[in-house]
Amino acid sequence: MDNELASLTVIFTEFYYWVTIPLMFLIHVGFCMYEVGASRWRNHMHTLMKNTMLIPLVTVTFYFFGWWIYFAFPNGPWITGELLSAPWAEPWNELMGTHMGGPPAGSDITADDTAFWARINGVFWAAFLLFSWTAASIVSGSVIERIRPTAFWILAVLIGSFCWIIDAAWGWHPDGWMVQVLGYHDAYASGVIHAIAGGFALGILIVLGPRINKFRADGTPRNINPQNPWMVTLGLFIIYVGFWGFYVACNVPIIDIQSGDGVFYSATNIYLGPTTLSAITFNFLMSLSGGLLMAYLVSNGDAFWTYSGGLAGIITASAGNDLYHPVQAMLIGAVGCWVAYKMHFWVERKFKIDDAVGAVAVHGYAGFLGVVIAGFMLWGYPASPNPEYAHINPLGNFIGAIIMFGVLGFLPGYVGARILHGFGILRVPKEIELAGLDLGEIHNRALDKQELAEAREATERELTGAK
Amino acid sequence: MATGQIESWAGTIADIGPMYPFVGTEMIWVIAGVVFWLAWHVIQAKKESREWEEDLRKFGGKQLPGEEYFDH
Numbered sequence: 001m002d003n004e005l006a007s008l009t010v011i012f013t014e015f016y017y018w019v020t021i022p023l024m025f026l027i028h029v030g031f032c033m034y035e036v037g038a039s040r041w042r043n044h045m046h047t048l049m050k051n052t053m054l055i056p057l058v059t060v061t062f063y064f065f066g067w068w069i070y071f072a073f074p075n076g077p078w079i080t081g082e083l084l085s086a087p088w089a090e091p092w093n094e095l096m097g098t099h100m101g102g103p104p105a106g107s108d109i110t111a112d113d114t115a116f117w118a119r120i121n122g123v124f125w126a127a128f129l130l131f132s133w134t135a136a137s138i139v140s141g142s143v144i145e146r147i148r149p150t151a152f153w154i155l156a157v158l159i160g161s162f163c164w165i166i167d168a169a170w171g172w173h174p175d176g177w178m179v180q181v182l183g184y185h186d187a188y189a190s191g192v193i194h195a196i197a198g199g200f201a202l203g204i205l206i207v208l209g210p211r212i213n214k215f216r217a218d219g220t221p222r223n224i225n226p227q228n229p230w231m232v233t234l235g236l237f238i239i240y241v242g243f244w245g246f247y248v249a250c251n252v253p254i255i256d257i258q259s260g261d262g263v264f265y266s267a268t269n270i271y272l273g274p275t276t277l278s279a280i281t282f283n284f285l286m287s288l289s290g291g292l293l294m295a296y297l298v299s300n301g302d303a304f305w306t307y308s309g310g311l312a313g314i315i316t317a318s319a320g321n322d323l324y325h326p327v328q329a330m331l332i333g334a335v336g337c338w339v340a341y342k343m344h345f346w347v348e349r350k351f352k353i354d355d356a357v358g359a360v361a362v363h364g365y366a367g368f369l370g371v372v373i374a375g376f377m378l379w380g381y382p383a384s385p386n387p388e389y390a391h392i393n394p395l396g397n398f399i400g401a402i403i404m405f406g407v408l409g410f411l412p413g414y415v416g417a418r419i420l421h422g423f424g425i426l427r428v429p430k431e432i433e434l435a436g437l438d439l440g441e442i443h444n445r446a447l448d449k450q451e452l453a454e455a456r457e458a459t460e461r462e463l464t465g466a467k
Numbered sequence: 468m469a470t471g472q473i474e475s476w477a478g479t480i481a482d483i484g485p486m487y488p489f490v491g492t493e494m495i496w497v498i499a500g501v502v503f504w505l506a507w508h509v510i511q512a513k514k515e516s517r518e519w520e521e522d523l524r525k526f527g528g529k530q531l532p533g534e535e536y537f538d539h
Contacts, residue, residue, distance in 0.1 A: 002481065057504075057507075060500065060504050061504065063500075064497070064500065064501055064504070091493075091497045091500075092493040092494045092496075092497045093493070094484065094485040094490065094493070096493075097485060097486075097487045097493070098485065098486040098487045099484060099485050099486060100480060100481075100483035100484065100486060101481075101483075101484075102480075102481055102482045102483045102484040103482065103484050104484055105472075105484050105485050105490050105491070106491075114484060148515065149511075149515060150508075150511060150512040150515050150516075153508070153511075154508065425512065425516075428519070429519055429523060431522075431523055432519060432522055432523070435522075439522060
């Protein structure tokens, strides 16, 4: 920090990541609005608090161990190497606190560590943390109206501060073993965030079961319409806005990318491969548009699915949106949206899976597909600036998609839910679910007869299909 | 009495390292934080169980409409 150019570079990078954080915060605002709007009136507050309280829980656990995992686990560990040392990310390290970058007070870090991490550690941690919230929040929507908060918050910590950051260390780190060996490429996290969260949600949903009355006696699904469609669509709009922050946070804003002699400063993707903010702006908007256009057609103009389809479009193209042509991004977004929509209803009918907001489809199936498509579209491109690492290829990305959706998503979600179910704390009691979860969460006053009568009346209305 | 290592901003800023109070006691704070986090889960789970039980008691065991549809 002793010359202007170096200082500007560091402070610009610090400010750049800082700006992404409030933008990404909007994703959570959007998710809360979306979920509350999708839930029925008697579950509104429960739905809101379930999603809200994942914020502090994932934050503190990501501080305690999530951040360290990202730097310590790129080799697996013990897949391609040992656990790596990452003292700057240990929660007791001085660089995890207010620091000016001067000489270290402790002996576990060097002067180079303090000079590099003092201004970047907190904002970089927070940028990743907001992805953690997103991963848990994606799951939150699919399980509304019947999961116990106790269980959900444990599962939120599991996905938000453990599973997803392992996949980030493996496939979203410049030296992750999946990048090295498989040539895995997933620049804007189709698999790293969306497929894993979708898979995790699916694992829980299988154990959790559908909402009461979701399926008729003959097994056909009932459509439980959002209580407040306007709030749902506004929430999704806000998620779009937050998604910009997500994309920006996936980049390194300014770094010398010239190998050998010479200097060339550019933005890069998370793998330190060259891209530009201009490129991702083209592709973000074109893939959003592809998703929206397809969703409107395939859903016959249904607002909920049209907005969700926009998200599915971005998510499908995200794995390669650092390199795609904008029209490619648009068409890939459209294909992903079509697949997600069709898969949602097919899985719902076939397997009686009640995914209340379509999160498994929009994030899980679209994310999985996006990773697979990137393997074909970017076949032969370098996965990393390191010439010794594998190149992008269809098989590597397909295996990567399975690891994201299945191994690190579905499996921990299913096992975690099974354990919580075994302890009898996964699902709310059926009487409470029928009466409404909010009745069980109103503190410091007795339930009155009118509230109970209203709950019973509403339940009867829903059961009989009356308005 | 001083809780931190900084007594003046007039020195060489480049020599300033950690700026928070009680440098060297980080591990104790982290342990306290982890205990707080784990205790939160335990206390919340117990409170939630009590609340559900209380609500079920208030319903008085009466079958609510639609209960027969409960298929899980």
